[in-house]
Amino acid sequence: MAIVLGPNRYGKAETRVVRVTRNADGNGERDGEVHRIKDVSVTVLLSGAMEDVHLSGDNAAVLPTDSQKNTVFAFAKKHGIATIEDFGLLLARHFVDAQPTITHARVEIHEYAWDRVTGGHSFVRSGGEVRTALVHSDGDGGAESVVSGLRDLAVLNSTGSEFHGFVRDEYTTLPPTDDRVLATTVTARWRHRSTATRDWDASYREARNHLLRAFAETHSLSLQQTLFQMGRRVLDERPELCEVRLALPNRHHFLVDLEPFGMDNDNEVYFAADRPYGLVEGTVLTDDAPDAPSAWT
Incomplete structure (x- = not known):
C-alpha cells in the first residue's frame, strides 16, 4: 500500500x-x-x-x-x-x-x-x-471567484410566523402554533458570477437589504420557507449573483407560564433560550449558475 x-x-x-x-x-x-x-x-x-x-x-x-x-x-x-x-x-x-x-x-x-x-x-x-x-x-x-456575505446578523419577527402540521411521534411534546416569535442570527454568503463587479459596496448593501426585506415580508410557515424566500429575493434582485448559502439557527422564544401568578400570557412574555437550538441550512441558486464548488472552501 x-x-x-x-x-x-x-x-x-x-x-x-x-x-x-x-x-x-x-x-x-x-x-x-x-x-x-x-x-x-x-x-x-x-x-x-x-x-x-x-x-x-x-x-x-x-x-x-x-x-x-x-x-x-x-x-x-x-x-x-x-x-x-x-x-x-x-x-x-x-x-x-x-x-x-x-x-x-x-x-x-x-x-x-x-x-x-x-x-x-x-x-x-x-x-x-x-x-x-x-x-x-x-x-x-x-480562474477566480468571489463569495461575499455576512454573519451574526440578528433579526426577529414578533408575529407572522406559524409552525404546525409537522411529524409527531412518541417523543413529541411541541405544540403546534399559528403565532410565534421567529428569531435567527443570519449567516449568509453569496457567489458573484464573475470578479468583474465594480461596486462591491453597493452589491453588498443591496443583497443585505433584500435578505432583511424577505425575512420581514414573508409570512412564515417554517424557517425553511423563510430561508428559501431570503435567497430567492437576493437572486431575483441582484443579477450579478448566482448562488446564496444560508445558515439560520432558530433562536427559540418560549411563552412563559404566568398562571401560577394569576396572570394570562397572550403572546407577550417569552423566555429566549440560547441553546439548544434548531439549525436550518440551505442553498438557493439560479439554474444557470456556473459550477464553482471550490469557491466556497
Missing part, C-alpha cells in the same frame, strides 16, 4: 488590520476633520508546488507566513482598503503572480463595522454583524 500526500495549503490566519484614511473629506490635510477606518481580519492560504516541504522538509518553495502577514500590512498602506472584495483580489493575485511555486491563493476577510459618533474621528463598533469576503485566484488570467 502506497501512502501519498493529498491536497494541502498553508498560510497566515487572522491578521488584524485597522487602516485609518485621513482627510477622507478630500481637503488635502493629513489631520483633516474627517477620517475613515477599515477594521479587518485577513486569512491567507496558499497552495502549489509544496510536495518537498511536506515530504523532506525542503523549504525552497515556501513563502513564510510572516511574509504573508507583512504583505497584508504593506498593501493596506500602499493601496488602502476600499472594499474587502477588492483588497482580497489584490492580495490573492499578488501571491500567485509574484511566486512561481504558488499556483492558487485563497483569501478570506472579515470586516468589523464602525459608526461615526460625532465629529470626524470618533467611532463606535456597530452591533455584532460582520461582513465577509472569500476570494480564490489562480493569478493573472486564471
Whole structure:
C-alpha cells in the first residue's frame, strides 16, 4: 500500500488590520476633520508546488507566513482598503503572480463595522454583524471567484410566523402554533458570477437589504420557507449573483407560564433560550449558475 500526500495549503490566519484614511473629506490635510477606518481580519492560504516541504522538509518553495502577514500590512498602506472584495483580489493575485511555486491563493476577510459618533474621528463598533469576503485566484488570467456575505446578523419577527402540521411521534411534546416569535442570527454568503463587479459596496448593501426585506415580508410557515424566500429575493434582485448559502439557527422564544401568578400570557412574555437550538441550512441558486464548488472552501 502506497501512502501519498493529498491536497494541502498553508498560510497566515487572522491578521488584524485597522487602516485609518485621513482627510477622507478630500481637503488635502493629513489631520483633516474627517477620517475613515477599515477594521479587518485577513486569512491567507496558499497552495502549489509544496510536495518537498511536506515530504523532506525542503523549504525552497515556501513563502513564510510572516511574509504573508507583512504583505497584508504593506498593501493596506500602499493601496488602502476600499472594499474587502477588492483588497482580497489584490492580495490573492499578488501571491500567485509574484511566486512561481504558488499556483492558487485563497483569501478570506472579515470586516468589523464602525459608526461615526460625532465629529470626524470618533467611532463606535456597530452591533455584532460582520461582513465577509472569500476570494480564490489562480493569478493573472486564471480562474477566480468571489463569495461575499455576512454573519451574526440578528433579526426577529414578533408575529407572522406559524409552525404546525409537522411529524409527531412518541417523543413529541411541541405544540403546534399559528403565532410565534421567529428569531435567527443570519449567516449568509453569496457567489458573484464573475470578479468583474465594480461596486462591491453597493452589491453588498443591496443583497443585505433584500435578505432583511424577505425575512420581514414573508409570512412564515417554517424557517425553511423563510430561508428559501431570503435567497430567492437576493437572486431575483441582484443579477450579478448566482448562488446564496444560508445558515439560520432558530433562536427559540418560549411563552412563559404566568398562571401560577394569576396572570394570562397572550403572546407577550417569552423566555429566549440560547441553546439548544434548531439549525436550518440551505442553498438557493439560479439554474444557470456556473459550477464553482471550490469557491466556497
